[in-house]
Amino acid sequence: MIHTMNKKGNGPNMLIPTVIMGISALALFLVTYYKGSHMAGLSQAMRMTIQILPLLVFAFIVAGMVQVLLPHEVISRWIGEESGMKGILLGTVAGAITPGGPYVSLPIVAGLLKSGASMGVMVAYITGWSLWAISRLPMEIGILGWRFALIRFLSVLILPPIAGTLAHFISRVLK
DSSP: OOOEEOTTSSSEEOHHHHHHHHHHHHHHHHHHHHHTOHHHHHHHHHHHHHHHHHHHHHHHHHHHHHHHHSOHHHHHHHHSGGGHHHHHHHHHHHHHHOOSOHHHHHHHHHHHHHTTOOHHHHHHHHHHHHHTOGGGHHHHHHHHOHHHHHHHHHHHTTHHHHHHHHHHHHHHHTO
């Protein structure tokens, strides 16, 4: 995702991504308008909004509550800059067991980053969530078979901790 730091330097400024999405939405609306399918597109957008909005609201509530409920010392010790490999492994496993799509995991990561979680741990979390995806395994086994699921899982097993470790070092260099 493209983002810039806000003026205080403590988090993403959502102006640029919002402008990009707005321009994209307008361009696609105009294309569909000239094809006569704009109302169908708007109808589909409304259906998706109604389906996803409750999940988004609850995900943002969870992210906000995490920021308020977890003391900075706890975050720092378990998933902060000095948590080391323990934090990276914890982030990997927590990401792997987080259900749902990006509407759930990304607000949680944003909240934890604001609360003092390290970049490396959060990269491990997102990588564990996307590559290990424990909640997706039953469907994967059912559709693709246990052999495929096992080979895929074993193929990516080491990647979340590696990604988290690399992110830890890169974030220190880019400070």
